[in-house]
Amino acid sequence: MATEGKDLSYYDKSTIPNGKGMTIGLVVSEWNEKITGGLLSGAKKALLDNGVLEENILIHWVPGSFELALGAQYLFEDKMVDGVVCLGSVIQGETKHFDFVCHGATQGIMNVGLKYNKPAIFGLLTDNTMQQAIDRSGGKHGNKGIECAIACMKMVALKKKI
Numbered sequence: 001m002a003t004e005g006k007d008l009s010y011y012d013k014s015t016i017p018n019g020k021g022m023t024i025g026l027v028v029s030e031w032n033e034k035i036t037g038g039l040l041s042g043a044k045k046a047l048l049d050n051g052v053l054e055e056n057i058l059i060h061w062v063p064g065s066f067e068l069a070l071g072a073q074y075l076f077e078d079k080m081v082d083g084v085v086c087l088g089s090v091i092q093g094e095t096k097h098f099d100f101v102c103h104g105a106t107q108g109i110m111n112v113g114l115k116y117n118k119p120a121i122f123g124l125l126t127d128n129t130m131q132q133a134i135d136r137s138g139g140k141h142g143n144k145g146i147e148c149a150i151a152c153m154k155m156v157a158l159k160k161k162i
Protein backbone atom coordinates (compact mmCIF):
# COMPACT_ATOMS: atom_id res chain seq x y z
CA MET A 1 0.00 0.00 0.00
CA ALA A 2 1.43 3.37 -0.96
CA THR A 3 1.13 6.46 1.21
CA GLU A 4 -1.75 7.44 -1.06
CA GLY A 5 -4.86 6.40 0.87
CA LYS A 6 -2.99 6.16 4.21
CA ASP A 7 -3.05 8.82 6.94
CA LEU A 8 0.51 9.02 8.24
CA SER A 9 -0.73 10.88 11.32
CA TYR A 10 -3.17 8.22 12.45
CA TYR A 11 -2.41 5.87 15.31
CA ASP A 12 -4.50 3.91 17.83
CA LYS A 13 -3.70 5.60 21.15
CA SER A 14 -4.71 2.46 23.03
CA THR A 15 -1.73 0.65 21.51
CA ILE A 16 0.87 3.25 22.54
CA PRO A 17 3.01 2.62 25.64
CA ASN A 18 3.34 5.37 28.23
CA GLY A 19 6.42 7.38 27.36
CA LYS A 20 7.09 8.84 30.83
CA GLY A 21 10.32 6.96 31.37
CA MET A 22 11.60 7.30 27.81
CA THR A 23 14.36 9.56 26.50
CA ILE A 24 14.06 10.11 22.76
CA GLY A 25 16.41 11.93 20.40
CA LEU A 26 15.13 13.83 17.37
CA VAL A 27 17.87 14.43 14.78
CA VAL A 28 16.68 16.79 12.05
CA SER A 29 18.17 17.81 8.71
CA GLU A 30 18.55 21.53 7.92
CA TRP A 31 18.08 20.83 4.19
CA ASN A 32 14.44 21.55 3.16
CA GLU A 33 13.93 23.06 6.63
CA LYS A 34 10.28 23.98 5.94
CA ILE A 35 9.58 20.28 5.43
CA THR A 36 11.78 18.91 8.20
CA GLY A 37 10.44 21.53 10.61
CA GLY A 38 6.97 20.16 9.98
CA LEU A 39 8.22 16.63 10.60
CA LEU A 40 9.84 17.78 13.83
CA SER A 41 6.65 19.48 15.04
CA GLY A 42 4.65 16.35 14.41
CA ALA A 43 7.16 14.05 16.04
CA LYS A 44 7.56 16.23 19.15
CA LYS A 45 3.79 16.56 19.60
CA ALA A 46 3.26 12.82 19.26
CA LEU A 47 5.89 12.14 21.93
CA LEU A 48 4.42 14.73 24.32
CA ASP A 49 0.86 13.52 23.69
CA ASN A 50 1.94 10.03 24.79
CA GLY A 51 3.73 10.89 27.98
CA VAL A 52 7.32 11.60 27.04
CA LEU A 53 8.58 14.48 29.20
CA GLU A 54 9.77 17.55 27.28
CA GLU A 55 13.12 17.45 29.06
CA ASN A 56 13.56 13.92 27.76
CA ILE A 57 13.17 14.94 24.12
CA LEU A 58 16.65 15.80 22.81
CA ILE A 59 16.52 17.79 19.55
CA HIS A 60 19.60 18.28 17.37
CA TRP A 61 19.98 19.63 13.84
CA VAL A 62 22.47 18.35 11.26
CA PRO A 63 23.38 19.92 7.90
CA GLY A 64 21.67 17.35 5.68
CA SER A 65 20.12 13.90 5.55
CA PHE A 66 23.49 12.34 4.83
CA GLU A 67 24.53 13.40 8.38
CA LEU A 68 21.44 12.03 10.14
CA ALA A 69 23.04 8.71 11.02
CA LEU A 70 26.13 10.32 12.54
CA GLY A 71 23.93 12.69 14.50
CA ALA A 72 22.09 9.68 15.86
CA GLN A 73 25.38 7.99 16.68
CA TYR A 74 26.50 11.03 18.69
CA LEU A 75 23.37 10.69 20.80
CA PHE A 76 23.66 6.92 21.25
CA GLU A 77 27.32 7.30 22.19
CA ASP A 78 27.11 10.27 24.55
CA LYS A 79 23.56 10.41 25.93
CA MET A 80 21.30 7.89 27.62
CA VAL A 81 18.73 7.88 24.83
CA ASP A 82 16.35 4.96 24.39
CA GLY A 83 15.83 5.69 20.71
CA VAL A 84 16.43 8.27 18.01
CA VAL A 85 14.11 9.48 15.26
CA CYS A 86 15.98 10.71 12.17
CA LEU A 87 14.00 13.32 10.19
CA GLY A 88 15.02 14.44 6.72
CA SER A 89 13.68 15.46 3.35
CA VAL A 90 15.45 14.63 0.11
CA ILE A 91 13.91 16.01 -3.08
CA GLN A 92 14.94 14.91 -6.55
CA GLY A 93 17.04 17.48 -8.38
CA GLU A 94 18.64 17.42 -11.82
CA THR A 95 21.31 14.83 -11.08
CA LYS A 96 21.85 11.43 -9.48
CA HIS A 97 22.85 13.10 -6.19
CA PHE A 98 19.38 12.29 -4.84
CA ASP A 99 20.09 8.57 -5.19
CA PHE A 100 23.37 8.73 -3.30
CA VAL A 101 22.05 10.89 -0.46
CA CYS A 102 19.03 8.64 -0.02
CA HIS A 103 21.08 5.47 -0.15
CA GLY A 104 23.72 6.76 2.24
CA ALA A 105 21.19 8.07 4.73
CA THR A 106 19.12 4.90 4.58
CA GLN A 107 22.04 2.55 5.10
CA GLY A 108 23.51 4.77 7.80
CA ILE A 109 20.31 4.99 9.82
CA MET A 110 19.72 1.26 9.62
CA ASN A 111 23.30 0.45 10.60
CA VAL A 112 23.46 2.80 13.58
CA GLY A 113 20.35 1.26 15.11
CA LEU A 114 21.75 -2.21 14.68
CA LYS A 115 25.15 -1.10 16.03
CA TYR A 116 23.71 0.30 19.27
CA ASN A 117 20.84 -2.21 19.46
CA LYS A 118 18.37 0.65 19.86
CA PRO A 119 15.70 2.05 17.51
CA ALA A 120 17.02 4.49 14.92
CA ILE A 121 13.83 5.37 13.11
CA PHE A 122 13.80 6.10 9.37
CA GLY A 123 12.02 9.41 9.05
CA LEU A 124 13.40 10.31 5.63
CA LEU A 125 11.06 11.67 2.98
CA THR A 126 12.39 10.84 -0.49
CA ASP A 127 10.19 12.80 -2.83
CA ASN A 128 10.09 13.64 -6.50
CA THR A 129 8.60 17.07 -5.86
CA MET A 130 8.22 19.63 -3.10
CA GLN A 131 4.46 19.07 -3.18
CA GLN A 132 4.92 15.40 -2.34
CA ALA A 133 7.09 16.44 0.61
CA ILE A 134 4.49 18.97 1.77
CA ASP A 135 1.76 16.34 1.52
CA ARG A 136 3.73 14.00 3.84
CA SER A 137 4.91 16.51 6.46
CA GLY A 138 1.52 17.68 7.69
CA GLY A 139 -0.38 17.93 4.42
CA LYS A 140 -3.04 15.75 2.82
CA HIS A 141 -1.28 12.48 3.62
CA GLY A 142 -0.57 13.38 7.25
CA ASN A 143 2.77 13.73 8.98
CA LYS A 144 5.58 11.19 8.69
CA GLY A 145 7.07 12.70 11.83
CA ILE A 146 4.10 11.45 13.86
CA GLU A 147 4.34 7.99 12.35
CA CYS A 148 8.05 7.81 13.18
CA ALA A 149 7.73 9.08 16.76
CA ILE A 150 5.10 6.41 17.43
CA ALA A 151 7.26 3.74 15.82
CA CYS A 152 10.15 4.78 18.08
CA MET A 153 8.02 4.55 21.23
CA LYS A 154 6.74 1.11 20.23
CA MET A 155 10.25 -0.20 19.59
CA VAL A 156 11.57 1.23 22.88
CA ALA A 157 8.71 -0.50 24.72
CA LEU A 158 9.33 -3.75 22.83
CA LYS A 159 12.99 -3.76 23.83
CA LYS A 160 12.09 -3.25 27.49
CA LYS A 161 9.50 -6.07 27.28
CA ILE A 162 11.82 -8.68 25.74
Ligand SMILES: Nc1c(NC[C@H](O)[C@H](O)[C@H](O)CO)[nH]c(=O)[nH]c1=O
Pocket (backbone or CB within 6 Å): 029, 031, 032, 063, 064, 065, 066, 067, 088, 089, 090, 091, 092, 101
Ligand atom coordinates in the same frame (compact mmCIF):
# COMPACT_ATOMS: atom_id res chain seq x y z
N1 LIG B 1 20.04 17.70 -1.68
C1 LIG B 1 19.73 17.36 -0.39
C2 LIG B 1 20.71 17.16 0.58
N2 LIG B 1 22.01 17.27 0.28
C3 LIG B 1 23.05 17.47 1.31
C4 LIG B 1 23.53 16.15 1.94
O1 LIG B 1 22.54 15.58 2.78
C5 LIG B 1 24.80 16.39 2.77
O2 LIG B 1 24.48 17.29 3.80
C6 LIG B 1 25.93 16.95 1.95
O3 LIG B 1 26.15 16.09 0.83
C7 LIG B 1 27.22 17.08 2.77
O4 LIG B 1 27.60 15.84 3.30
N3 LIG B 1 20.36 16.82 1.84
C8 LIG B 1 19.04 16.68 2.20
O5 LIG B 1 18.74 16.37 3.34
N4 LIG B 1 18.06 16.87 1.25
C9 LIG B 1 18.37 17.20 -0.03
O6 LIG B 1 17.43 17.35 -0.87
Ligand SMILES: CC(=O)[C@@H](O)COP(=O)(O)O
Pocket (backbone or CB within 6 Å): 090, 091, 092, 093, 094, 095, 096, 097, 098, 099, 101
Ligand atom coordinates in the same frame (compact mmCIF):
# COMPACT_ATOMS: atom_id res chain seq x y z
C1 LIG C 1 19.03 15.45 -3.42
C2 LIG C 1 19.99 16.48 -3.85
O1 LIG C 1 21.13 16.51 -3.43
C3 LIG C 1 19.52 17.37 -4.92
O2 LIG C 1 18.50 18.19 -4.38
C4 LIG C 1 20.64 18.25 -5.47
O3 LIG C 1 20.12 18.81 -6.64
P1 LIG C 1 20.85 18.53 -8.04
O4 LIG C 1 20.74 17.03 -8.30
O5 LIG C 1 20.06 19.35 -9.05
O6 LIG C 1 22.28 18.98 -7.90
